[in-house]
Amino acid sequence: MDTTQLVKGVLDLAVLAVVADQDGYGYEVVRRLRAAGLEDVGDASVYGTLRRLYSAGALTSYVVPSDEGPHRKYYGINAQGRHTLEQQGKTWASFSQTMHGLLETAGVKA
Numbered sequence: 001m002d003t004t005q006l007v008k009g010v011l012d013l014a015v016l017a018v019v020a021d022q023d024g025y026g027y028e029v030v031r032r033l034r035a036a037g038l039e040d041v042g043d044a045s046v047y048g049t050l051r052r053l054y055s056a057g058a059l060t061s062y063v064v065p066s067d068e069g070p071h072r073k074y075y076g077i078n079a080q081g082r083h084t085l086e087q088q089g090k091t092w093a094s095f096s097q098t099m100h101g102l103l104e105t106a107g108v109k110a
Helices: 004-021 026-035 043-055 079-105
Strands: 059-064 072-077
Touching (some): 004 026
Antiparallel strands (some): 059 072
């Protein structure tokens, strides 16, 4: 199954979850998402999601100088972002439970 559309639908939630665990800069967030199992997540999609969540007020940002190259812009979650994470997390849990039940009814082992 092509997971591209599934990832698009939950990328906000995934990024918020990763940043809630620990602040991170763009490519670090990409690496952490991939390490968690979202191997097909695109760099541009994550960078766009970070910018959009920041613009929406769900993330804070700060710049950290780097001796190895350009300065890095780190993102951290704030109270609004935690609220969004909680609400979207509940929605995802409910949706996931519903899908699991449908698959079980159909005899598919998930």
